[in-house]
Structure formats: structure tokens, C-alpha cells
Amino acid sequence: xxxxxxxxxxxxxxxxxxxxxxxxxxxxxxxxxxxxxxxxxxxxxxxxxxxxxxxxxxxxxxxxxxxxxxxxxxxxxxxxxxxxxxxxxxxxxxxxxxxxxxxxxxxxxxxxxxxxxxxxxxxxxxxxxxxxxxxxxxxxxxxxxxxxxxxxx
Numbered sequence: 738x739x740x741x742x743x744x745x746x747x748x749x750x751x752x753x754x755x756x757x758x759x760x761x762x763x764x765x766x767x768x769x770x771x772x773x774x775x776x777x778x779x780x781x782x783x784x785x786x787x788x789x790x791x792x793x794x795x796x797x798x799x800x801x802x803x804x805x806x807x808x809x810x811x812x813x814x815x816x817x818x819x820x821x822x823x824x825x826x827x828x829x830x831x832x833x834x835x836x837x838x839x840x841x842x843x844x845x846x847x848x849x850x851x852x853x854x855x856x857x858x859x860x861x862x863x864x865x866x867x868x869x870x871x872x873x874x875x876x877x878x879x880x881x882x883x884x885x886x887x888x889x890x
Contacts, residue, residue: 745821747817810832826847845868848872
């Protein structure tokens, strides 16, 4: 069931597979009031989604990039003031959840379907932040989370 059109959603992920999975979820996000964020120029246009922002990519191996990414996301969250921040992953999505949470948004983390043996590092950390913490593998689900509701593939 889609979110109500009055709910503003910030949907954020890194590029590649995380973005592809986010695009598979867009029907459930509703037809309007969704703002997309990714790390690769042209992805949103190719997917036909707007409004959209492109942010700096980051990961745990280059800490200075995390700061740059954090600043990009902070500006977007302050500008857009989402009610919900949802991410399918990687470090930019985790930073988006953290900023959204601090600023009062509800947060949803959906760990990548590629992580079939264990949660990603970002997915593990997201468990401390996300209001709703989801895995796409039933064998990784636990009573206190992450929860399993199916997969997008």
C-alpha cells in the first residue's frame, strides 16, 4: 500500500544495485511528494523520477568523503524537510537516515538483497537508527529486527 500523498518522502541510495532496488520500490512510495537522492549523475533522469538530487558518494575507506556527503545530505534534508527517509543502502543512505532521524523524520532501512549471508555494515548500523529495519532475506530476520516482509527481486 502506497504512503499517503501528504507524506513527504526522501528516498536515498548510492548508485548501482542500491538505486535499482530503490526504483523497484517507487510504487510503494506513492505518486507524489517523493524526492530522490543518489550518487550518480543521470540516474534519476534515466529512471524518469523527479525531483532528484545528486550527492557525493562516500564509504568507510575515505573519511573526508563522508563529511562532504554528509554536508550535501544535510542541505537537502533542511531544504526538503521530509516526514520519512527511506534507503536501500550504502553509506550515503545511512547518513541520510541519521540526519533525518535527528531532524525528526521517521526512518526506514531496507538492506540490499545482495547481502544474503549477513547484513551489510551500513545495514548493521542502521539497526540503531531506523524506525523500521528490513532485510530481504528471511534467514537474516530476527524478532527485534531486521524484519522480513519479502524481497524486491
